[in-house]
Amino acid sequence: MTAPVLEIDGISKRFGDNLANDGISMALAKGEVVALLGENGAGKTTLMNILFGHYVPDAGSIRIDGVELPTGTPRAAIRAGVGMVHQHFSLAANLTVLENIMTGTEKLWRLRSGTTGARRKLLAISERFGLKVDADARLGDLSVGEQQRVEILKALYNDARILILDEPTAVLTNIEAERLFTTLRDMARQGLSLIFISHKLDEVMAAADRIVVLRGGRMVAERKAADTSKAELAELMIGRRVTRPVREPSAPGAVVLEARNVGVRIGGVERLQNVGFSLHAGEVLGIVGVSGNGQAPLARLLSGTLARTSGDLLLYGQPVGNLSVADVVDAGIGRIPEDRNGEGAIGEMAIWENAVLERLPAYASAGLVDRKAAMAFAGAIIEQFDVRGGNPASRTRLLSGGNMQKLILGRNLSQRPRILIAAQPARGLDEGAVVAVHARILEARKAGTAVLLISEDLDEVISLADRIQAIVGGRLSPPVVAEQADARQLGLMMAGDWDNGSEVAHAV
Amino acid sequence: MRFERREQRSLLLLVGAPFAAIVVALALSGILIAIAGAPVLEAYRRILIGAFGSRLSATETLTRATPLMLTGLAAAVAFRARLWNIGAEGQFYLGALAVAAFGSQLLAGLPGPILIPVLLVIGALAGMVLILIPLWLRLRFSVDEVVTSLLMNFIAVLIVSMLVDGILKDPLAFGWPQSQSVADHAMLPKLVSRSRLHIGLAIAVVLAFIIAFVQSRTVFGLQSRAAGLNPQGAVFAGVPLSRTLFKVACLSGGLAGLAGAIEVMGVRGYVTTDLSPGFGYSGIVVAMLANLNPVGVIFAALFTAIMFVGADGMSRSLGIPTYIADVTVALSLLTMVVALFFTQYRVRR
Numbered sequence: 100m101t102a103p104v105l106e107i108d109g110i111s112k113r114f115g116d117n118l119a120n121d122g123i124s125m126a127l128a129k130g131e132v133v134a135l136l137g138e139n140g141a142g143k144t145t146l147m148n149i150l151f152g153h154y155v156p157d158a159g160s161i162r163i164d165g166v167e168l169p170t171g172t173p174r175a176a177i178r179a180g181v182g183m184v185h186q187h188f189s190l191a192a193n194l195t196v197l198e199n200i201m202t203g204t205e206k207l208w209r210l211r212s213g214t215t216g217a218r219r220k221l222l223a224i225s226e227r228f229g230l231k232v233d234a235d236a237r238l239g240d241l242s243v244g245e246q247q248r249v250e251i252l253k254a255l256y257n258d259a260r261i262l263i264l265d266e267p268t269a270v271l272t273n274i275e276a277e278r279l280f281t282t283l284r285d286m287a288r289q290g291l292s293l294i295f296i297s298h299k300l301d302e303v304m305a306a307a308d309r310i311v312v313l314r315g316g317r318m319v320a321e322r323k324a325a326d327t328s329k330a331e332l333a334e335l336m337i338g339r340r341v342t343r344p345v346r347e348p349s350a351p352g353a354v355v356l357e358a359r360n361v362g363v364r365i366g367g368v369e370r371l372q373n374v375g376f377s378l379h380a381g382e383v384l385g386i387v388g389v390s391g392n393g394q395a396p397l398a399r400l401l402s403g404t405l406a407r408t409s410g411d412l413l414l415y416g417q418p419v420g421n422l423s424v425a426d427v428v429d430a431g432i433g434r435i436p437e438d439r440n441g442e443g444a445i446g447e448m449a450i451w452e453n454a455v456l457e458r459l460p461a462y463a464s465a466g467l468v469d470r471k472a473a474m475a476f477a478g479a480i481i482e483q484f485d486v487r488g489g490n491p492a493s494r495t496r497l498l499s500g501g502n503m504q505k506l507i508l509g510r511n512l513s514q515r516p517r518i519l520i521a522a523q524p525a526r527g528l529d530e531g532a533v534v535a536v537h538a539r540i541l542e543a544r545k546a547g548t549a550v551l552l553i554s555e556d557l558d559e560v561i562s563l564a565d566r567i568q569a570i571v572g573g574r575l576s577p578p579v580v581a582e583q584a585d586a587r588q589l590g591l592m593m594a595g596d597w598d599n600g601s602e603v604a605h606a607v
Numbered sequence: 608m609r610f611e612r613r614e615q616r617s618l619l620l621l622v623g624a625p626f627a628a629i630v631v632a633l634a635l636s637g638i639l640i641a642i643a644g645a646p647v648l649e650a651y652r653r654i655l656i657g658a659f660g661s662r663l664s665a666t667e668t669l670t671r672a673t674p675l676m677l678t679g680l681a682a683a684v685a686f687r688a689r690l691w692n693i694g695a696e697g698q699f700y701l702g703a704l705a706v707a708a709f710g711s712q713l714l715a716g717l718p719g720p721i722l723i724p725v726l727l728v729i730g731a732l733a734g735m736v737l738i739l740i741p742l743w744l745r746l747r748f749s750v751d752e753v754v755t756s757l758l759m760n761f762i763a764v765l766i767v768s769m770l771v772d773g774i775l776k777d778p779l780a781f782g783w784p785q786s787q788s789v790a791d792h793a794m795l796p797k798l799v800s801r802s803r804l805h806i807g808l809a810i811a812v813v814l815a816f817i818i819a820f821v822q823s824r825t826v827f828g829l830q831s832r833a834a835g836l837n838p839q840g841a842v843f844a845g846v847p848l849s850r851t852l853f854k855v856a857c858l859s860g861g862l863a864g865l866a867g868a869i870e871v872m873g874v875r876g877y878v879t880t881d882l883s884p885g886f887g888y889s890g891i892v893v894a895m896l897a898n899l900n901p902v903g904v905i906f907a908a909l910f911t912a913i914m915f916v917g918a919d920g921m922s923r924s925l926g927i928p929t930y931i932a933d934v935t936v937a938l939s940l941l942t943m944v945v946a947l948f949f950t951q952y953r954v955r956r
Contacts, residue, residue, distance in 0.1 A: 404842055424845030434843075442843040447836045456833060457844040463826045470824070 102165065104129050104292050105150075105261050110159035112145055119145040120156070121316040127261065132283060132293045134307035134324075136300075136336055138555065142316040143296045144186075147263050151183045152176040163261070182254025186265040188246055190253075192239035197221060199238055200253045217256075224255050228286055244275035251282075262286070264295040268302055269391065280306040298336070298389055300329045300594050312336055333590025337557045346541060346563065352380030354416070355549045356401075356518055361410030363396050363573075370396040371573045374410070376551075378518065383540065383550040385564025385581070387557055388593055393573035394553050395437060398522035401551065402434045403427035415517075428457055430518075433511030433548075437522040439500065443507045446496030450486075451477035453495050454510045480509035485535070501532025508539050512548075519543055522553045537563060557589060571595040613953050620950050625896065625903070628946040629910065632939035636931060645925045657920020658913040664920070666802035670874065672912035674699070674883070676811035677866035678890025679897065679904040680818055681734075685859035687822065687899050688835040690852055694741060694756030695863035696887025697763030698734035700878075702864030703871045704767050705733035707878040708775060710789030710871075719792035726793055727810075727868055734864015735857045737763060742856040746849050760887065768880050777877065786878040795873040805873035812905055814862070819901040831855050863887060892936060896943050911936055 103126040112120040119142045127133055135143045148154045150161060155171035162168065163179045176183075190199045201217050221234055230248050238246060247267065254262055264283075268276040283293055283306060297303050303310050304324060312320040312335045320335045356378040363371040371393050378384050388394060399405035403424035412419050414430060427434065436442035444453045451470070454477040455462040462473045477491035484505045488498050498506065504524065511519065521540060525533040540563060544550055553570075554560050560567055560581075567584055569576040569592035576597040579588070591597070637647040658668045678695045685692035706726050714722060741755035768784065770776075775786040795805040822828035833841040834851045842848055866886060871878060893911055897903030918932030 402843065403845070424843070428845060436843055438839075441837070441839050443840070445833050445837040445840045445844075448833065452829060452833075456829065456841075456846070459826050459829065466825050466827065468824055468826055468829055 103127055104164055106162040106165075107146070107150065108160050108162070110146060110149055110156045110161070112142075112149060112154060112156050118316050120149070122159070123313070123316075123318045124159075125311050125318065125321070127292045127294060129292055130287050130290050132287045132295070132306060132308050134303035134310045135294055135296045135313060136298065136303050136310050136332060137313035138298055138336060141313040141336075143313055144265055145316075146313070147183065147265060147294070147296060150176065151181055151263060177257050177259075180258060180260035182251075182257060182259025182262045184247065184250045184254060184262065184264040184267060186267075186269055188250050190238055190246060190249060193237065195235050195237055196232055196241075196249050196252075197234040199249060200256050204257065221252065221256060224252060228255065228289070229282060230255075244271055244279070247271070247279070259291075261292045261294070264293065266296050266298075268297070268299065276302065300332050300336075300389075303332070304329060329594050329596075330587055330591055333594060334587050337586050337590060346565075347545065349381050349544065349565070351382040351565065352547065354378065355380050355414070356551070357413040359411045359413070361400070361407050361412060363400060363405060364408045365396070369573055371400070371407075374573075374575050376568060376575060376578070378549045378551055380517070380549045381544060381547045382565040383544050383552050383563050384578070385560035385567045386551065386553045386570050386575070387560050387567055387589060388555065388570035390555050392570050394522065394555070394570060396573070397570065398437055398520060398553050401427075401432070401520045402436065424457065425460075431514070431516050433514065433516030433519040435504075435507055435511065435519070435521040435524045437526070437553075439503050439507060444495045444503055446494065448495060449492050450481070450489050450495050450498070450506065451491040453506065454480055454491070457510070458514075476510075476513075480506060480513055483513060484509035484539070501528045501535070504528060504532065504536060508536060512539060512543055515546070516543075516548055519548050519550045520553075521550060523555065524552070525554075525556065525559055533559075557586065561586075561589075567592075569593050569595075569597065613951060624946040624950050625898065625907075625943060628896075628942040629939050631942045631946075632935055635938050635942070636935040639934060640927060640931065643927050643931075645927050650921055650925055650927065650931075653921035653924055654914065654917030656917075658917035660920070662799075663802065664916065666799050666804040668909075668912050668916045669808055670803045670805070671916050672908045673805075673807045673811050673873070674866045674870050674886045675889055675893050675908035675911055676808075676815060676904055677862050677869065678886050679893030679908050680811075680815060680890075680901055681859045681862035681866070681887075682891045682894035683897060683899045683901055683904055684818060684822075684831075684862070685855060686835075686894060688831040688852060688855040689838070690742075690835075690855050690859065691751075691753045692738060692741075692756050692856070692859045692863075693753055693891065694738060694759045694763075694887070695859075695866075695890045696883060696885065697756075697760035698737045698860045698863035699867035699870070699883055699887045700760075700763045700767050701733040701737045702730035702867030703878045703882055704770060704775075704786070704867075705864070706730045706793075706868040706871045707786040707789060708770075710793040711775075711787040711877075715790040715793070722790070722793050723795065723872070726789070726872060727865060730868020730871075731861035731865045734860040734862070734867065736860075737864070738856045738860030739853075742852065746852065764880055767878060767882075771878055771880065775878075784879065788876040789872060793872060794876060795869065803874055805869075807869035807873040810865075810869065811908075815901045815905050818858075822901065827851070827854060863890070866890075889936075892940050895940055898943075898947060910939070 105127040107123060107125045110120050110123045123146055137143045145154065149156045152171055152173040152175060160167055168179055169175045197218060200221055218234055225232055230252055232245060232248055232252065238249060267279060271279060287293055307324050310322050310324055310332065311318060314336060354377045358374050358376050361371060361374040362369060376384060396405055400407055403422045403426060406421040440446060451474045455473040462469050474491045480486060486502045486505045488502050495503065525536050528536065540550055552560060552563055564581050566578040567581050568578045571593065572595065576592050640647050640650045657664060659665045678699060681695045682692065706729060709729050710726050714725060737759055738756065741752040741759060744750040744755050745752045771786045772784040777785050777787045795807055798804045798806050798808060830846045830851050833844065833846050834848055838848060870882060875882060889911060893904055893907045896907035914932040914936050918929045921927060922929045
């Protein structure tokens with residue numbers, strides 16, 4: 100094997116308390132496709148942003164062709180032949196393809212831009228790699244797949260030899276994704292080196308020569324694609340379960356919420372299909388799955404912000420139509436949204452306002468808000484749920500993520516909900532806040548609340564849930580009893596292999 | 608040097624910032640006055656004299672401030688909910704037109720104490736009708752209301768132009784394109800006798816306080832603020848987004864229509880296509896100067912009126928173009944934006 104074109108050596112990066120990268124080392128050979136696999140928050144994007152010069156690492160070095168790359172300057176990275184295709188394209192919608200590609204390549208004080216030369220170069224590149232694109236089309240008129248092609252061409256136009264793609268298939272349809280991987284293989288054959296970031300097991304197995312697995316900021320494994328399997332990768336990515344949680348056994352009560360063949364179609368795309376589950380009082384039903392498989396529509400459906408297009412929903416045994424937010428809140432369903440800052444709270448409003456916004460009728464008479472009662476309610480939440488860093492009148496934005504989550508939990512749980520829909524309740528929180536949130540959820544379970552826990556964090560689900568279902572491509576697997584499931588089996592379920600997995604013990 | 612978000616905003620800062628902005632704006636336009644060759648302090652003294660030097664000028668300034676307060680409130684309530692109503696000018700004209708039509712002929716038979724409130728309501732309704740078109744386009748087709756509400760202004764003025772040269776034309780106006788006058792008993796009572804100042808000023812001030820109360824104390828106020836600050840979060844909390852925006856639009860369009868109605872019933876008595884020297888657009892400036900605070904709108908409208916009325920007097924005695932008023936108001940808007948930035952951020956080196 101020839102000398103590596105890229106060597107990453109002992110890279111560490113800390114954001115506050117969070118060690119995003121912890122001594123990561125890896126190498127990339129000419130003509131090789133490496134997949135960087137890991138869950139959300141494993142440190143993949145941070146590592147690539149360091150490589151491309153967006154972040155300065157706290158420790159470690161990067162060498163390209165044996166020459167050390169100065170950190171923190173994207174310009175140096177581009178000059179050294181590194182190109183990056185961002186998940187969110189850095190292109191201007193109202194410029195043409197050619198203009199987009201030339202942006203940043205010419206000196207500002209040049210009076211004439213070398214359009215003719217640029218067009219010739221672009222055509223040559225597009226022919227060489229089979230990336231067909233109309234140079235004069237307005238970028239905004241192109242499909243997402245075509246826009247991505249432009250982003251790739253832009254990197255190649257800057258003479259990139261090492262191409263980094265951040266979750267390239269996140270925005271693509273299946274056919275577009277397949278076509279992209281064919282192109283990537285072809286580019287590798289022509290001597291380019293590629294790193295793509297992904298958390299999808301299928302595509303890393305299909306497209307990569309070598310797979311580097313990150314977990315919690317550490318590099319945990321490196322495998323040749325030929326020598327590994329999806330199940331092994333899933334286990335590596337998620338980590339082996341060692342500790343069993345302190346979850347007291349409970350006797351689940353009656354079914355309080357049941358879904359039968361529920362489907363949601365948005366803009367012609369089936370976001371949820373044939374979804375079925377039954378949620379009992381006093382149990383935690385965990386929904387695991389890789390991000391983007393329908394968790395968001397499922398949470399929104401049950402939170403009252405999305406309407407189903409087919410199937411039946413039974414609440415306390417009664418069939419119900421599409422529920423509005425007010426219906427959901429009135430029915431005693433508590434909701435913890437996935438996106439605390441976007442949905443859970445309005446940062447510029449006071450804590451007391453956020454405490455009562457979803458149940459304003461209860462804190463108002465004749466259209467006037469009962470500020471005194473609302474303030475008292477907010478004060479009670481702050482005290483009971485240990486929300487630190489603000490009083491009822493201070494702006495909610497000042498709270499840390501963990502304290503904001505405690506506020507959201509508090510406004511739901513202090514009403515003793517019969518059902519709690521919790522989407523990623525501990526995502527992005529520090530360890531202490533995670534423990535507090537988990538304790539509250541188990542406390543609610545003990546008090547008889549039925550909890551639907553939607554989470555991408557397998558640790559969390561295994562430690563909290565009584566039964567587990569996996570969500571894949573908008574479908575739900577049959578439930579398994581948490582005690583009988585291990586990481587390997589859940590990994591298979593998350594990969595969608597529940598139909599032929601005879602080893603999967605189906606629970607009633 | 609970098610900017611850092613302030614954790615707490617002190618009251619002194621919030622109240623002081625607009626005044627600091629106006630002082631800086633006056634200093635900057637002072638440079639222009641100096642370049643024009645006039646004594647700066649004298650010029651500003653003349654502006655104050657022009658605006659407040661006599662009983663007549665003081666009442667004129669307040670008369671001028673009245674429609675600005677109402678269009679300023681129209682912009683402030685809409686912008687608070689992130690509904691970008693740029694169409695106050697058109698809504699103003701439609702309110703004025705409706706009052707001229709109903710107050711001169713259709714309802715002129717009603718007695719004054721009934722006719723005046725009825726006409727004010729009709730004017731407000733006319734303003735609402737005009738804003739509902741851009742609102743419907745936004746809610747139904749996601750069309751940007753900045754563009755549509757702005758374009759409605761031109762349509763409204765053309766409708767006025769058509770009608771004052773058509774069925775509403777005053778036959779006694781020597782061929783001038785102006786509408787028939789509203790009945791004498793439809794005119795608003797004067798606030799100060801032998802002046803043009805009418806009770807419209809009192810109506811505007813009272814409305815400002817009512818709106819301030821509505822915004823801070825009512826369910827609707829809380830919901831419209833939530834809808835403006837974070838639509839996604841508002842939807843999650845069960846705020847009916849479309850219905851809230853509909854109410855906000857009605858309030859905003861109604862205030863602008865009311866401004867037009869009051870201008871006709873308080874000052875002119877009839878409608879022409881130059882009834883408004885840009886009251887609708889200036890309302891946007893007034894609202895921004897007030898940082899969308901309804902009570903602040905009263906003062907921002909006064910400041911703007913002082914500049915415009917006072918600049919006339921200054922121009923006559925010092926020979927400086929009245930455009931300096933436009934420049935000062937525009938500059939104060941820019942300095943206000945900077946001042947508001949500094950109420951949110953501090954400088955760290």
